Amino acid sequence: MEIVKYEYDKTWETVFTDICNFSLSGNLLLTENCINILKMLSEEIFEFGKRNMKQDQLTKLKARFVQDFQQIFSLCSKILHEYISNPSNFRVTLIKCVLDTFTHFLTWIPIGYIFMDDTITIITELITNQQYQLEAINCMSEIANIKMDAEQLAK
Numbered sequence: 001m002e003i004v005k006y007e008y009d010k011t012w013e014t015v016f017t018d019i020c021n022f023s024l025s026g027n028l029l030l031t032e033n034c035i036n037i038l039k040m041l042s043e044e045i046f047e048f049g050k051r052n053m054k055q056d057q058l059t060k061l062k063a064r065f066v067q068d069f070q071q072i073f074s075l076c077s078k079i080l081h082e083y084i085s086n087p088s089n090f091r092v093t094l095i096k097c098v099l100d101t102f103t104h105f106l107t108w109i110p111i112g113y114i115f116m117d118d119t120i121t122i123i124t125e126l127i128t129n130q131q132y133q134l135e136a137i138n139c140m141s142e143i144a145n146i147k148m149d150a151e152q153l154a155k
Helices: 002-011 015-023 028-047 055-067 069-085 092-105 119-126 133-144 150-154
Strands: none
Touching (some): 015 055, 015 069, 028 092, 069 119, 092 119
């Protein structure tokens, strides 16, 4: 985390893209580790950032995370969709990790991502699977707690 926080704007501006690309290597353990890193970065930047980073540094990292979020969301969504198609190809810990990471993202992502595809339907389906029930319920609970203004409701 420290490397990203302090080197991001100097030498590693493609950090989020690089992490997503590493995730696509076909190695499920590497994918899980990359998803965990994205979750920890999200926590560090959006939850703990004010205590641990300078304001300028925090603002830049937040902006980059939001800018690159489409790719991050696509990665998480792809994993869940592929799991539904062929569950035996996935580690339980990877799917739990994706759900937990998505739950953390829900506190700050633009609301449109939540409803842009059928990812929310997959999360709902996972509630009936005892292996993923807790993580899926946490995700849906976070979605239910999202506050929307009148403009967002009209869309």
